[in-house]
Amino acid sequence: MKQAIGTIPLFGLGSGKFHDAVLFRGIDLATLQSIEASWTPMFDAAAAENRPEDAHWEWAAKALQALQNPLNYELFGIEADGETQGMMLVVKGGAKCFSRHPEHPRMPLVYVDFLATAPWNRRGLIETPTYKGVGRVLFMSAVSLSIEEEFAGRVALHSLPGAEAFYRGRLSMTDMGADKDYQNLRYFELSTTQAKQLISAGP
């Protein structure tokens, strides 16, 4: 089931203007078909050296996982121009949802399992990406969910190497180093204080 949460502005890099997009909670068959029909061919067409680290993610399998366990999983998506501009799968309960941050060890948090923007919104694949800010809007949805769940905005994730600078620099998350128990990916957390600062900073 897919439910529109609201309209959000996305900055069009080609037009230099903001465009309306819709933020959704949940997923439906049309979204999965849109990803399969539009994202996959662009990922497949990318030269091996440019192929994004997440190109192999199977969103249909992730959607099924979320639908089978609504207690622990939530999916968010953004649509504009009749296309899926980004998707995110988050976990809100279970072993991944305990903070490791020194500010509040073991406090509950929302864990971002997967976050991806459409291939045409990525600088590595397209010279002038269509929209800027899709990843940030999705991430802020995780922060909102964290507040809704009484987790005070705390969010955690393991980052693929290509996205580390985004989480460290643009979202000011705490880089807590490589996690040897999780494919050696670096573990990032947005603490309660950082969440407040990020919300105050605005879009």
Place this chain on the structure above:
Amino acid sequence: MKRTMTLNLTEAEMSVLERLCEGKGLSKTALVRQALRLYKSVDERLERGEKVFVESADKAEKIELMVL
């Protein structure tokens, strides 16, 4: 849609619940919800034949978690 239930707890259980709520910054509802999610995620792993271990801080002891 949300549904409401009455939960009967002993004094000791209520005391633990309240202490956890205070420590985690959660309401009783949110804490029970988190406990349910954790229980479910552990139970699902065990159902799939996976094992869940708890390791001591010095890694000297490793205990397999069993769920009834």
